Amino acid sequence: MKNNKYFPEAVAIGVSAGGLKALTKVFSNLPADFPIPIIVTQHLHPLEDSYLAELLSRITLLPVKEARDKEKIKPGDIYVAPPNYHLLIERNETISLSSDEKVNHSRPSIDVMFESAAYAWGTGLIGIILTGANSDGAYGIKIIKEFGGLTIAENPKTAKYPMMPKSAIDTGTVDKILTLSEINEFLINLSRIDKNGYMNFVEDINGTQTEDIDR
Amino acid sequence: MKIKDIENLEITLLLDAMYQRYGYDFRDYARASVERRARQFLIKTGYKSISEMIPALLHDELFFQTLVREFSITVTEMFRDPSVYRVLKEKVLPVLKTYPFIKIWHAGCATGEEVYSLAILLKENGLYDRATIFATDFNDEALEKAKQGIYNLENVKQCTQNYQKAGGSESFSQYYHAKYDSIVIDKSLQKKITFANHNLVTDHSFGEMHLILCRNVLIYFNKTLQNRALNLFDDSLVPGGFLCLGNKESLLFWEKGKKYESIEDSSKIFQKKYLPEGLNMSNEKQ
Numbered sequence: 001m002k003n004n005k006y007f008p009e010a011v012a013i014g015v016s017a018g019g020l021k022a023l024t025k026v027f028s029n030l031p032a033d034f035p036i037p038i039i040v041t042q043h044l045h046p047l048e049d050s051y052l053a054e055l056l057s058r059i060t061l062l063p064v065k066e067a068r069d070k071e072k073i074k075p076g077d078i079y080v081a082p083p084n085y086h087l088l089i090e091r092n093e094t095i096s097l098s099s100d101e102k103v104n105h106s107r108p109s110i111d112v113m114f115e116s117a118a119y120a121w122g123t124g125l126i127g128i129i130l131t132g133a134n135s136d137g138a139y140g141i142k143i144i145k146e147f148g149g150l151t152i153a154e155n156p157k158t159a160k161y162p163m164m165p166k167s168a169i170d171t172g173t174v175d176k177i178l179t180l181s182e183i184n185e186f187l188i189n190l191s192r193i194d195k196n197g198y199m200n201f202v203e204d205i206n207g208t209q210t211e212d213i214d215r
Numbered sequence: 216m217k218i219k220d221i222e223n224l225e226i227t228l229l230l231d232a233m234y235q236r237y238g239y240d241f242r243d244y245a246r247a248s249v250e251r252r253a254r255q256f257l258i259k260t261g262y263k264s265i266s267e268m269i270p271a272l273l274h275d276e277l278f279f280q281t282l283v284r285e286f287s288i289t290v291t292e293m294f295r296d297p298s299v300y301r302v303l304k305e306k307v308l309p310v311l312k313t314y315p316f317i318k319i320w321h322a323g324c325a326t327g328e329e330v331y332s333l334a335i336l337l338k339e340n341g342l343y344d345r346a347t348i349f350a351t352d353f354n355d356e357a358l359e360k361a362k363q364g365i366y367n368l369e370n371v372k373q374c375t376q377n378y379q380k381a382g383g384s385e386s387f388s389q390y391y392h393a394k395y396d397s398i399v400i401d402k403s404l405q406k407k408i409t410f411a412n413h414n415l416v417t418d419h420s421f422g423e424m425h426l427i428l429c430r431n432v433l434i435y436f437n438k439t440l441q442n443r444a445l446n447l448f449d450d451s452l453v454p455g456g457f458l459c460l461g462n463k464e465s466l467l468f469w470e471k472g473k474k475y476e477s478i479e480d481s482s483k484i485f486q487k488k489y490l491p492e493g494l495n496m497s498n499e500k501q
Contacts, residue, residue: 069434069463070441085434085463088247091223096245097463099431101290116247119219147219 007195008150009124010036010073010089011187012117014110014140016043016132018160020052024059025180026130026187027078032061034191037073041113043106043132044083053080069097081108088116104136114140118147125149128183129174132164138171145173150202152176152183225265226253232269237279239353240416241286243440249286256285287354288435289325292370294332294377295430296462301382302482303333307457308340310486311425317346320424320451322415322444323432324350327361328374331390332381333428334404339384343407349422351413362410364400371398416440420450427452431461438468445469454489 015022019042042052056078057064067079073093081087085097086108096116103109110129114137117125127144129137131154141151153174156162168174178186193201216224226249227242234240241249253265262268271278294300311317317337324330330350337343352358371391378387391398413421415432427448433441448458449471458475460483466472475485 068465068467070438070468082463088245088251090245090247096247097434098245098248098288099290099434099461100248100288112251115251119223119247119250122217122219147217 007124007198008036008126008190009121010117011038011126011128011190012089012114012144013038013040013128013130014042014114014132014137014164015040015130016106016110016134016136016161016164018131019043020055022130022154022160022180023056026128026184027056027060027062028184030060030062030187031191032076034062034076034187036075036190038062038078039067039073039081039087039089039113039117040078041081041087041108041110043108043110043134043136056080067095067097069095071095081113083108086112088112089120090116091120093120104134106134106136110137111140115143118144118149121149123148126152128152128154129165129168130154130180130183131159131161133161134164135167137164138167141168142171142173145175150175152178152186154183155179222250222265226250229253229265229269229272232272233279233282236273237276238417239283239414243416243437243443244286245435245437248435252285256282284354284356287325287357288431289354289357290431291325291328292377293328293366293374294381294383295329296482297377297380297382299381299430299459299462299482299484300332300336302479302484303336303459304340304382306478307426307459307484308336308342310455310457311342314425315345317342317426318422318424319346319348319426319428320422321348321350322413322427322429322448324352324361324410325354325357326366327357327364327410328366329428329430330361330408331364331400331404332378334408335378335383335390336381338404346407348408349424350408350410353412353414353416355412358410358412362405364405365394365397366400368393368396368398415444415447420447422451423453424451424456425453426457426459428459429461430459431464433460433464442469446471449474449487452487454487456487458485458487459483460485 053064053066062076062078064078066082067087084107086100088096088098090096103112114127125144127141127149129141145151151174153165153168155177156166158179159165230242257265321330337346375387390401433444462483464483466475475487478484478486
């Protein structure tokens with residue numbers, strides 16, 4: 001898939017307050033042969049046990065796991081950041097965890113995941129920001145766009161907590177504002193379309209073709 | 216070449232320069248974290264690109280030292296992950312009690328909070344006087360702070376809570392003196408601790424230990440460097456000795472992992488088996 005410049009290689013989702021419900025909606029009916037990995041950073045209480053992966057695995061056919069340090073990222077799997085660790089993506093498509101300082105008062109931080117994912121996947125990344133009562137992820141969305149990825153925010157009008165998607169939208173780098181069921185539909189469609197279909201879709205969103213940043 | 220690939224090259228050159236000029240080797244650190252820290256540092260310096268920092272780094276040792284500080288992670292707290300201390304108390308200390316003297320290595324101790332936590336645990340279980348603790352880090356500035364044992368008063372509430380969750384049996388306040396807006400760790404806790412500079416990337420084993428703690432350090436290394444550090448710990452542990460890693464660290468990707476048994480899944484404490492692998496196999500054949 002590497003050489004197909006405009007076919008996505010990964011989905012990164014950042015979500016905070018109201019997250020479980022939102023993710024349940026976004027992941028419902030995803031086909032078992034979903035073609036690319038999904039990486040999730042959800043703000044959690046630091047001492048909370050990591051139930052999120054377990055809860056999510058009940059609502060989707062895709063394997064959901066708590067991300068492990070140095071793990072190879074596989075297509076079609078869903079990875080969730082463990083509580084109290086930042087999740088970073090390496091360029092060789094493995095996971096790194098870090099116990100660095102909190103970023104935006106958060107660990108895991110969505111910005112940290114988005115930024116590293118943008119460096120790892122560039123144009124191949126789809127970044128999605130969902131409900132939340134802070135502005136973590138806004139900077140990360142900007143970086144994803146800068147490297148030619150596709151950026152989606154949950155519609156603040158229908159989001160449980162609008163501040164996080166709104167902050168991302170305010171950066172002026174969000175390609176598409178969608179409701180949760182539209183995001184769900186988008187993901188289901190992803191598993192059905194080929195490279196050309198995806199290019200048409202991106203062009204449809206941008207009005208112009210996404211340009212790779214070259215020098 | 217894309218911008219992100221140019222930057223990757225710049226970071227490779229920066230890390231090479233640090234290694235060749237000063238002998239500090241970050242080349243096998245987990246790359247995404249190093250990149251993030253380099254970018255953060257870049258913003259503070261006012262330079263426009265990572266590669267612009269290289270000449271400064273080569274000619275200005277102070278600049279290099281600030282960069283090393285940026286690369287060194289010193290996030291820690293007293294009794295971080297309290298449940299680990301419970302498992303140490305219940306499963307590890309009873310074994311350590313059988314030794315006439317106990318040697319412990321805390322690798323990557325940063326500013327020392329977790330070393331003092333361990334000292335308190337040993338003290339409350341009657342093992343402190345038999346123990347020698349080697350606390351090491353590659354960051355001299357952090358080590359100096361660890362030696363002084365002076366911490367911010369602001370954190371004391373959190374520390375006390377952690378101490379209680381860790382199963383502490385006394386009053387936490389007896390282990391420090393409040394002074395202005397700081398707490399000073401009680402001198403009696405320092406008696407058995409030797410602080411020293413040691414770099415897991417380039418230095419070697421310096422003795423046989425009964426317990427090695429190295430928590431939230433390996434996640435900052437790539438697989439190659441993780442294996443180097445784990446081999447170093449293996450060389451430094453007596454048979455039956457214990458290795459205590461961070462909650463999200465494991466022996467999964469280490470070829471000698473089979474020489475160790477997990478004594479409790481959630482806390483990532485492993486015991487080195489008493490018999491070498493070969494002997495076990497010959498037993499099975501009989």
